[in-house]
Amino acid sequence: MPADRGAGAAGRIRVEVAGRALELSNLDKVLYPAAGFTKGEVIDYYTRVSGVLLPHLADRALTRIRYPNGVDRQYFFEKNAPASTPDWVRTARLPTPGSSRGRDEIDFVVADDLPTLVWLANLAALELHTPQWRVGADPDxxxxxxxxxxxxxxxxxxxxxxxxxxxxxxxxxxxxxxxxxxxxxxxxxxxxxxxxxxxxxxxxxxxxxxxxxxxxxxxxxxxxxxxxxxxxxxxxxxxxxxxxxxxxxxxxxxxxxxxxxxxxxxxxxxxxxxxxxxxxxxxxxxxxxxxxxxxxxxxxxxxxxxxxxxx
Known part of the structure; x- marks a missing residue:
C-alpha cells in the first residue's frame, strides 16, 4: 500500500501514489469471503505486481470485471470509463462494432501507470482483460x-x-x-x-x-x-x-x-x-x-x- 496517508471521511483514506492524489475506501471489505481476502489486500497485490503487470497493459484498451460486493455477489463488465474517472487517467475513444448497447464508440481506460492501477483496484476491478492489439495498431x-x-x-x-x-x-x-x-x-x-x-x-x-x-x-x-x-x-x-x-x-x-x-x-x-x-x-x-x-x-x-x- 502507498505510504502517504491522510484522514478522510469514515471508511476512506487519502493517499498519494506516484504524485497523484487518490481516495481509497472500505479497505477492510472482504472481496473473497472464502479466503477472507480484503479490498486492501487487492490494492496491495496490484501495487506489488505493477512492475511486471503494467508493461502488459500499456497502450491496450482495458475491459474490467468489477465485484463491488465480493466475488460471490453481483458483478459487471465495464469497458467505458466511468463518469467519476479522474482527469489524469488516460482514455482512448475507440469504435465498438456490434455493441450490445448500440454505441458506436466507447472511451476505454488505458492503464499505463501505477495510480491508474490503484484507482481501478479501489473500484474492485478484480479482473483486467486486454485485446491482442495496442491502441491504433494491428494485433501484436x-x-x-x-x-x-x-x-x-x-x-x-x-x-x-x-x-x-x-x-x-x-x-x-x-x-x-x-x-x-x-x-x-x-x-x-x-x-x-x-x-x-x-x-x-x-x-x-x-x-x-x-x-x-x-x-x-x-x-x-x-x-x-x-x-x-x-x-x-x-x-x-x-x-x-x-x-x-x-x-x-x-x-x-x-x-x-x-x-x-x-x-x-x-x-x-x-x-x-x-x-x-x-x-x-x-x-x-x-x-x-x-x-x-x-x-x-x-x-x-x-x-x-x-x-x-x-x-
Missing part, C-alpha cells in the same frame, strides 16, 4: 486459450500446450504459457503487428484443426459444448478483434484470489509427462508474488514484436 499478440472439459484438467492442457508450441515452432513462432487463473491455461506469442486479426485467427484455427485431426480423443477445435468432455478445446477465436483475454498477473474471481500466472516450459513439460510434484495449477496472489521474486516476468519476451504468421 497471438493468443490460444486452452479450455479443458471435465474430466480433463490443467495437466491435459499442458499436453496440448507442448504440442502447440512445437507446431508453432515449425513456423518460426515462439510462444509462452500462463495459467488462466481458473481451470485452463493460455499460450501467448508476439507477432508482427502487420497483419489483421482475421489472418491471425485463421492461422490459429488451422493449427487447432490439425491437432484435432491428429488427436481427436484429446483435442477439439470446435466450440460445441457437447464435444468438450474429456478433451481440451483449443479456442482459436480469442484472436477475434472484439475478444479480450485476461492479462497476465490479473486476479480472477473465485473462492480464492488466484491470478493468471506465467509458467516456465519445464513446468509445463513436467506436468504433461505426468509429474505431479511440480504441480502446474492455479496459483494464488501470494504465490504469484513469490514467483515474481524467483523468476521476474516470465512473459517479458511478449513485449518485443515477433514474426508474422504464415498467411
Amino acid at each position: 499478440l497471438l493468443v490460444v486459450d486452452l479450455d479443458p472439459g471435465a474430466p480433463a484438467g490443467i495437466a491435459e492442457c499442458c499436453v496440448v500446450a507442448v504440442a502447440i508450441r512445437d507446431r508453432f515452432a515449425d513456423d518460426g513462432i515462439a510462444c509462452w504459457p500462463k495459467t488462466s487463473g481458473r481451470k485452463g491455461m493460455q499460450l501467448c506469442a508476439p507477432v508482427s503487428a502487420t497483419q489483421s486479426a482475421e489472418v491471425i485467427s485463421g492461422y490459429v484455427k488451422q493449427v487447432a484443426e490439425e491437432l484435432e485431426s491428429s488427436s481427436p480423443a484429446k483435442v477439439t477445435s470446435r466450440m460445441a459444448k457437447r464435444l468438450r468432455p474429456g478433451r481440451v478445446f483449443i479456442d482459436w477465436s480469442q484472436n477475434n478483434a472484439a475478444k479480450t483475454t485476461v492479462a497476465p498477473y490479473s486476479l480472477r474471481a473465485g473462492p480464492v484470489p488466484a491470478a493468471s500466472t506465467p509458467l516456465t516450459w519445464p513446468e509445463v513439460e513436467a506436468a504433461a509427462a505426468g509429474d505431479l510434484l511440480g504441480a502446474v495449477r492455479q496459483f494464488t496472489a501470494a504465490e504469484v508474488l513469490d514467483r515474481i521474486d524467483e523468476y521476474g516476468d516470465l512473459l517479458a519476451d511478449l513485449l518485443t514484436p515477433g514474426p508474422p504468421v504464415p498467411s
Whole structure:
C-alpha cells in the first residue's frame, strides 16, 4: 500500500501514489469471503505486481470485471470509463462494432501507470482483460486459450500446450504459457503487428484443426459444448478483434484470489509427462508474488514484436 496517508471521511483514506492524489475506501471489505481476502489486500497485490503487470497493459484498451460486493455477489463488465474517472487517467475513444448497447464508440481506460492501477483496484476491478492489439495498431499478440472439459484438467492442457508450441515452432513462432487463473491455461506469442486479426485467427484455427485431426480423443477445435468432455478445446477465436483475454498477473474471481500466472516450459513439460510434484495449477496472489521474486516476468519476451504468421 502507498505510504502517504491522510484522514478522510469514515471508511476512506487519502493517499498519494506516484504524485497523484487518490481516495481509497472500505479497505477492510472482504472481496473473497472464502479466503477472507480484503479490498486492501487487492490494492496491495496490484501495487506489488505493477512492475511486471503494467508493461502488459500499456497502450491496450482495458475491459474490467468489477465485484463491488465480493466475488460471490453481483458483478459487471465495464469497458467505458466511468463518469467519476479522474482527469489524469488516460482514455482512448475507440469504435465498438456490434455493441450490445448500440454505441458506436466507447472511451476505454488505458492503464499505463501505477495510480491508474490503484484507482481501478479501489473500484474492485478484480479482473483486467486486454485485446491482442495496442491502441491504433494491428494485433501484436497471438493468443490460444486452452479450455479443458471435465474430466480433463490443467495437466491435459499442458499436453496440448507442448504440442502447440512445437507446431508453432515449425513456423518460426515462439510462444509462452500462463495459467488462466481458473481451470485452463493460455499460450501467448508476439507477432508482427502487420497483419489483421482475421489472418491471425485463421492461422490459429488451422493449427487447432490439425491437432484435432491428429488427436481427436484429446483435442477439439470446435466450440460445441457437447464435444468438450474429456478433451481440451483449443479456442482459436480469442484472436477475434472484439475478444479480450485476461492479462497476465490479473486476479480472477473465485473462492480464492488466484491470478493468471506465467509458467516456465519445464513446468509445463513436467506436468504433461505426468509429474505431479511440480504441480502446474492455479496459483494464488501470494504465490504469484513469490514467483515474481524467483523468476521476474516470465512473459517479458511478449513485449518485443515477433514474426508474422504464415498467411
